[in-house]
Amino acid sequence: MDFRVLQTFMVAATTENFHQTAEALFIAQPTVSQHIRQLEKELGIKLFERVGKRVRLTAAGKRYLPHAKGLLQQWHSSMEDLQAWRQGYREKLQLAVSPIIARARFSHLLHRYTKLCPDVDISIKIVDSVEIGPLVQNGQADLGLTRMVPGEFQLSTYLLYEDPIVFAVPHSGGDMEAPLPDWEQEVQSNRLLTHNHPGYWDELLLLLRQRGLSLRTMAVSQVDITKRFIEDGLGVSFLPRTAVDRDLFENRFIELPTPGLVLPKVASYLLVPKAGISEPAQHFMEILHSLYPPMPLVQPGGRT
DSSP states (O other), X not given: OOHHHHHHHHHHHHHSOHHHHHHHHTSOHHHHHHHHHHHHHHHTSOOEEEETTEEEEOXXXXXXXXXXHHHHHHHHHHHHHHHHHHTTOOEEEEXXXXXXXXXXXXXXXXXXXXXXXXXXEEEEEEOOHXXXXXXXXXXXXXXXXXXXXXXXXXXXXEEEEEEEEEEEEOOOSSXXXXXXXXXXXXXXXXXXXXXXXXXXXXHHHHHHHHTTOOOEEEXXXXXXXXXHHHHTTSOBEEEEHHHHHHHHHTTSSEEEOOTTOOOOEEEEEEEEETTOOOHHHHHHHHHHXXXXXXXXXXXXTSOO
């Protein structure tokens, strides 16, 4: 089987146009037609039918499409595995990591792990916390580092560390020695940028409204964009300290104390499949335990 032919078939099935397929693959259009005829000859069945200037999959083509996709994925995986072996890697570790954890504390962890296990080929998926549980449960990641307790039942969840929430506001541009502004006035006179982190916003908004504060909110789904908006004077927000430590140090914006308002904390968790883990994953867990003891097991509902 010529995997270039399979690649041509996959792209043609997506574009439904042989000319666009040729452009996408940087080959001549007659080559596209030749590849499709070759595949149809090997399979003994017609995969495409013409509809005007376009093409579309036949019933047989639709049936064969997922098989072609699986074959290509296996081929790419085999090439990656062989390349890793040639580079000296003997084992694999797949991690799914939330963006906040990746930016805040992950580099130090990786330095320790790569020194301990130099022959492990590490792949890292940076995804939102809500996606990490399913990835670990489905075997697409060996371990997960997340900012929320997952709903999946085939996972064990361990508490790594807790992270306080801070109130971040733009610089006023005035005297650095002047008294800090009142936090309640800042919340009410600026747009409040919300829902940039899982886990605490609904509770926090309820606490703010119970104080009788008038809020104008704008949901911003990413912490990095929220920080940029604060720096540009577009709003204020409550963010995890580990996400803003460097920004505060570099005076990109300031932290206001919130007397009278007890801010929640958020936590970081390790997700482990209950079915067992590989030796590289076990070594990774051991490093985490040395950094964040005692790493208690979290029960459903978030109890330790």
